[in-house]
Amino acid sequence: MSDTAERVPLACPACSPDLETVHEVLKPGGQATVRCTECGHVHKEELPEEQTVETDVVVSQDGESFPASVDVPADETLATGEEFLLETEEAIMTVRITSLEVGEGRQDEAVGEDVDTIWTRAVGNVSVNVTAHPKGGRHDETRSYDLQVPGDYEFVVGETDELSNEEFTVEGILVRDDAVGYDFEKLDHDGDSVVAKDIKRLYVRDESTTAWSAW
CATH class of the missing domain: 2.30.30 (SH3 type barrels.)
Structure with a gap:
């Protein structure tokens, strides 16, 4: 067995x-x-049925939030950083727990039956904040934009990517507070890699051949 x-x-x-x-x-x-x-x-x-409790969920996605609910095993311990599939009226999505509301406060870990609201962030498809400086230009001449990518898309320091009509080389990655498994908040050594759902901000060198202005 x-x-x-x-x-x-x-x-x-x-x-x-x-x-x-x-x-x-x-x-x-x-x-x-x-x-x-x-x-x-x-x-x-006859096996005993698992006891569940219906729990409120708040999902943050692209700067907006919306409510949902999920059945949680009453005796299961929930913790920030954990991910689960959430079925909503619009879609089934993968979300990550960012905090747990218990009574009047927030906790990083709690038993399912004690949790009033599960605060989450959608991580199936995410928006990555990018700060880019021009190729051969000054670092203070920067522009910012967002990239829409799957949450598991991997960015690697030192590697060149081409996404959404943007070509760039990754120079540094700022890691989100709710990400787990990383030794540092910012990674900037060649070969360091972070998946999109764990990225707070991506620092890149623009590799496009056309001239551009910070304005």
Whole structure:
């Protein structure tokens, strides 16, 4: 049996009729087929239903916010930085938890049944803020624009990209506060990479051949 099989606590009629032991779920369903990990006895049991609570969700996307709701396992711990699929009237989207509203305050981690509102940011498709300076020009002669890209699109310091009629070389990446797995807030060494959904701002050198003005 795979180590990834679902495991549930149940009484075993063969070796432990009065106390629960760990069972592997061999075949889920109304009457699930389970196997006791203590003695190997296989039997059918009705599994307890997972308790869920309907929780308010606020989604931030492209500078705007809108409400939604999601069913959350009552005893599951939620934490900032975690992502989940959210079904709304308009679409199914991937969102990342940015904070959890519990009572009168905000927390980074809480049990599902204690959470009043889950504050999130859409990360399936994102807008990346870019600061560009001209090729061979001064760094104070800059312009800013936004790039619309998939959240998992990877930008690499030192590499040249061409997106939305913009050609540029990445020189530095400012990482978002809710991103996890990065050692520094700003990455500027060749080979450093960050996916779009984790980027607060992208610093680039413009590689276009046409002249342009900061104005």
